[in-house]
Amino acid sequence: MNPDVLAALPRLRSEGVLDERTERVLARVYGRELVSVRNEIRALVSLAILLVTTGVGFLVKENLRAIGPLGIAAALTLASAACLFVVARRAPEFSWGEVPSSGIGFDALLLLGVLLFGADLGFVEAQFHLLKEAWPYHLLILSVFQLAAAYRFDSRPVLSLSLATFAAWRGLSGNAALRSIFGSESEVLRANALACGALFLVVAAASRRFERKAHFEMVWGNLGLFLFFAGLLSGVFESSDRSGVGWIAWELVLACAAAIAIAYGLKRRRPSYFAQGAIAAYLGALRVIFEVLPDTVAMLFVSVSSLAMLVFVAMKWRSLREDA
């Protein structure tokens, strides 16, 4: 209930902003005579999926010997296939455009089916070692499967899952990305972050350019930028650089990438691109400040430059969409 809005409705009606029917409906909503529980139902369904998948994990762990690996793998396969079969039957036709959701139940079954397939694949690989030394490739297979499901059934959550699984295949996670900025990580990991990030950004651009699930662009773009900037920042803060100047090259690349992200974010009204670019540029600048200035002066400079960034962000926010 919102008394401020409720009190204003009769006035809006008398001034002709609202018609009588709309005013009546809005008065019911803002007077708490009609209440939506849509988000609550969605939250309950998500919780149910979490409970079921966690329960399946415990089932496998506790009953491996009693049921046997084949029985468990077969049960997981059947459960996953059943979910995805129902989803496939109820799914609307494929389109490269955005397809409206078929409902909360449909989304839940899709997610459950994909998750059970992931559990199945992980279990089979762990038990039967089908891929042997190449075992991490099961994550790539899972990622491709999730990608296909995301595109076929137009699901942003499943696409995000696919990209995160792909990154996990390359040894990357949100945790590792942060560690790579503030700790010393292997060059391989950094290269993986940069390559993954670049790949995701290319697909983001292609999605938009060729209008193939263009509404997925932000999912690709956000994760791509996150990984790309994490890789660049790990280069900037690399402590094992013996030449002493290598970080400057990373700084230059980071500055260029941040400038592009900020400019593109402003041009295309992508607040999250703008934000990631601004924060990456700022973090990169910290290294320069502390390299060049004594610590005490550097503190003052950081404070002043933070205020400068604040003013810059405030000046530019109007260029972005207002619900940014």
Place this chain on the structure above:
Amino acid sequence: MRAAWRERERETALRDAALSWAKAGVIDAEALKRVEEQTPNAYRRVGPVFRALVFFFLSAAVLAFFGFCVAVGGSASKTLGLLSLLFAVALAVATELQLASPKLSAYGGAGGLSFWAGVFALVAAGWVLHEQDPSEAKVITGVLAVSTFFWGAACWRWGVWLFGLFSAVSFFLLLARAPQGRALWLVLGLLLTVLGARQLDRASLVSPHRTAFAAVLYVGLAAAYAAVNRYGLDHRVIEKLGERRLTGMGDAGAAGNSGLGLWAAFATAIFPLLVLVWGLRSRRVLVLNAGLVLGALSLVTLRFYIHVAPLWVILVVSGALLGAAALAIQRALQNAPDEELAGFTARALFRDEGKNLQVAAVVLAFTPARLDGPSAPSELAGEFRGGGGDSGGGGASGSF
């Protein structure tokens, strides 16, 4: 809160509502324009990304400047205390100045400024109390008392609802240190719940204050539930929070089947049901949500004491039942006349569906983790975790 700020908040509430109507197609662009003309002083709301950026850079500026002052002035406790006091006053003044200017207040930095004013005020209070009496217990009690008062006053003055939450939490942490902490949690928790509920629809309040009272209601309910929960009683959760021992009670589980223990078990079961009934009867979604969360906690408590079935059975069956019940409710609402049943509907009704939040939640909850190293496959076999997993490559949401 100044009269001008209150008026601005009211205009903002109306403009926000009109924006959501326009988004839902209930009113056209012309009607939206007329509402905007009628609300000239309303804040141009900025979204979460912008607010996070402002808070990030503002915090960096404040903390770096504090670091500079410490580096120049030295890190003796007196210097730190005085500096904190100075920063608290300066940031409070800056908050006032920013809110006084409609142009500046639009950027939403007042929340960040007032937050750091509060943090520095608490550090300064800790220093003053420590100077008077170095006893750690007394300093903590004093800081909690100051925290309750400061955040409450800050919420009232500057209209940041989160400060109301901070104040209520500080208040109950303070109560936990009293000799009858548990009884006080129960009585005052229920009292604050009633008080919070009564303020939710009060027209004389502005929107942030009503939201703050909603937060107080949640904290009150949580406190009252914690006071009666059987697990909380047996494990003396409140007493541990207050760093005290429960008089006349031994280690965990000592309540056993005593009258108090049985009463707590009954209350653990009945409390969420009462909250749910209240939520349904009053059609308050926030009370309904609280009832659902408390119900889940009571089920976990039940499972802790009574092993009716293996854990995986409980999880799978409860998950399946929960999912089926949620979908059945949705279907019943959709099939009802006008998609309404007893004043409830499954339609969106201008509420944000939180699509980006869903994406982030899915990634965080379900991304599998890669295990590195030569022994990884066997580790995977030993620690198989099904569909769950650690957080993956970060939130890939549309716009956060």
